[in-house]
Amino acid sequence: MIRAITGFLVAVVLLATPVWAQRAADPMLIRAAVLRVDAQTLRPISRLELPTADLGFAGARLAIEDNDTTGRFMGQDFEAQEVATGPDGANAALDSLIGAGIAFIVVLADDQTTLALADRAGDRATILNARARGDALRGADCRANIIHVAPSHAMIADALAQFLMWKNWPRWFLVEGSHPADTDLADAYRRAASKFGAKIVETRVYEDTGGARRTDSGHVQVQKQMPVFTQRAPAYDVMIAADDSDVFAPYLPYQTWDPRPVAGSVGLVPRTWHPAMEAWGASQFQNRFEELAGRPMREVDYQTWLALRMIGEAATRTGSADPAVLRDFLLSDRFEVAGFKGQKLTIRDWDQQLRQPILLTTGDLMASVSPQGQYLHQVSQLDTLGIDRPETECSF
């Protein structure tokens, strides 16, 4: 607490004083790392989604450029080490980063790995979760040393649910995958349905039996299997695909037995970023990224950029490079950051989840943004997305 107050005072003094261009010769160094844990998985169904070697890291490079440009005026210099490893090497990579004195580690990994790394780091480092979306990680399994930059399953499910209710499409046919992450996502849609008054009229599990993905005759099989899989459903307005594992969802549009739209993991997709987004000054941001990376920006790039920008913002506002000062500022009610979403993004104190609008995107465009205008909240409209304070299972 005393540390928090000190941080606050420092910030106030800085705000009241003009920041001069000419600073002390040695800029203060703010260090972070991006640790990407690449699990062994099948290649994605669509080759457009193939991972790139610089996935996430490209977002980090842009964030460091942005932070350094500001840092020139503050006498601050930023760096982010990039480490990609398989699951077996994750612990050693984390130890080595912490051993090198890095106290902020952006982790790009699944839920289980993120949790394990956070527990291993303990009070030696703050983990910025920029990929894992599981609700348990923010609920029963929450940890005080994780800040969640990636949105939760509950947030993206609520974002889609609000839009579907605005459309007056309350009857859902939920198709969920057979892996635990798919179940977690499907649970989020079940929760969203009861929260916003939709009715799940049918649920089916699409078993992952292996199968021939992306073979020469794959489309023939898909064209026959998907109508059969989706036939004889009660009357519904929209099909929701909960396919976190990328097993079946891309096969669904136009192949359903009934002529119905598909949303969720495919079709109208709730997400943090889309390369066609140009609202709120995003055009310049997209341009900067594409110039640097030579490809469009993906969600993981955006989330990594945002995580490092949060550290940059804390350093700018506090004028400090001390990890404890930065961490306290990030978790204080004074923290806010702009992320090309048309409003400030802040952190929920009950589970350390970043509040953020969620884009609803079709293939080529952003179709809408949630929260939808009609859903109000006594604290922040953004808290209509995800787990609110009274519902949280998190206690630090």
Place this chain on the structure above:
Amino acid sequence: MRYLPTLVLCLAAAPAMANRVFVTNEKSNDVTVLDSDTQEVIGTYPVGNRPRGITISPDGTKLYVCASDDDLVRVFDPETMEELYTLPSGPDPELFVLHPSGNPLYIANEDDNLVTVIDTQTRKVLAEIPVGVEPEGMGVSPDGRVVINTSETTNMAHFIDTESFQIFANVLVDSRPRFAEYNRDGTKLYVSAEIGGTVSVIDPSTQQIIDKIGFEIPGVLPEAIQPVGVRVTDDGSRVFVALGPANRVAVIDGKSDEVRDYLLVGQRVWQMAFTPDQKYLFTTNGNSNDVSIIDVAREKVVKSIPVGQQPWGVVIAPGPH
């Protein structure tokens, strides 16, 4: 229909000077020209790709338009709307400000973290000044000695000496600063912050924030209140702030920095310009594709006029046409 202009004249009470009003339409790539007296559209003219910032020389003979997607500034004859020549602006010019003498022109290059200084006579680049990330707002002190640039992602107002082209101070303000405007006697500098939702009042002599203006509108979500354009009356008594998707212009007391009123205008109100007699303030409303006209003395919105697609910037000719 012939009685309409007469009716407007009567409403305006005293005979007003007729000035040309120029509105850039970001999405339809043209400028709508209006008559400030009849308050009707004179014509619409193509001006290049993605026109945003717009200004006019003090003698009213040259109209400057930031053609953002053409990476240059196009210069027009305000009477004929013929293109005279172009100026090298650097990439993605968004907003600019003219020195009070009419030369040079200071341009924010949003994609390149630069402010480019252009001699409007020789049409040469005088300087490129590195600033923060996504430079946007540009203001100039009444004596012409200081140019202000705001950088949207760095969140600073950079004070630039117009003699040396050096930054001599940086003031940290709230998130996404969009616009910088001095009052006429140079005692206050107003910097709007779109995401922060505030206007910082800065003492230019000490470069300190002396006040921070917040906004609260019953029935409007706080997230929708996004201050962008700022204009100050010549006597400094009132400050008008465009609040973006809140669809309102705030009227602020220039002495106490207190909000006096909120005026309902079109959707996503962005930039504003006074008529030279300061009787009217024109606002661009990007999402409703129109301009609103505010009667400055009465603090009332008196008319809205449809223009092109996504109106962005506005400037009014200094003399009658």
